[in-house]
Amino acid sequence: MSWRIPIGPAIEGPAAITGRVIHAIIEQIEMTYLKDLREKIPWFPTIDAGECRADLQCVNFCPHDVFEWNPRTGRPMVAHPLRCLPGCQICLEMCDTGAISLPTKEQFRAYMKKLRGTAKKTQSLPTL
Numbered sequence: 001m002s003w004r005i006p007i008g009p010a011i012e013g014p015a016a017i018t019g020r021v022i023h024a025i026i027e028q029i030e031m032t033y034l035k036d037l038r039e040k041i042p043w044f045p046t047i048d049a050g051e052c053r054a055d056l057q058c059v060n061f062c063p064h065d066v067f068e069w070n071p072r073t074g075r076p077m078v079a080h081p082l083r084c085l086p087g088c089q090i091c092l093e094m095c096d097t098g099a100i101s102l103p104t105k106e107q108f109r110a111y112m113k114k115l116r117g118t119a120k121k122t123q124s125l126p127t128l
């Protein structure tokens with residue numbers, strides 16, 4: 001009669017499973033924290049409907065899928081503003097008619113400075 005050592009199940013014991021559960025909880029906390037932080041940053045594009053010629057450059061270009069085609073108006077719309085990457089301004093260059101606006105980098109810096117000041121008071125955000 002031969003005995004086999006169950007290597008796989010031994011590795012996947014209670015400690016490993018507990019470790020994976022703790023890791024998943026930490027990831028969830030980090031995602032919630034980042035989502036809360038992103039919601040505090042007013043950085044996203046707006047589209048001037050009068051200037052937009054609906055050529056879909058923004059919809060096709062944005063790597064974060066901020067824009068979507070609006071079949072009701074026949075124009076692009078800012079469908080997911082919080083997906084916009086704070087500090088990014090690439091779509092300004094892609095739009096030939098200049099229909100897209102974003103906060104300026106100076107406005108962004110001023111807002112981040114204010115946010116860090118608030119964080120120091122509440123200790124809820126790390127300093128950058």
Ligand code: SF4
Pocket residue numbers: 044045061062063064065066067083084085088089090091092102
């Ligand atoms: S600024 Fe960047 S991330 Fe934001 S909508 Fe424009 S291309 Fe997308």
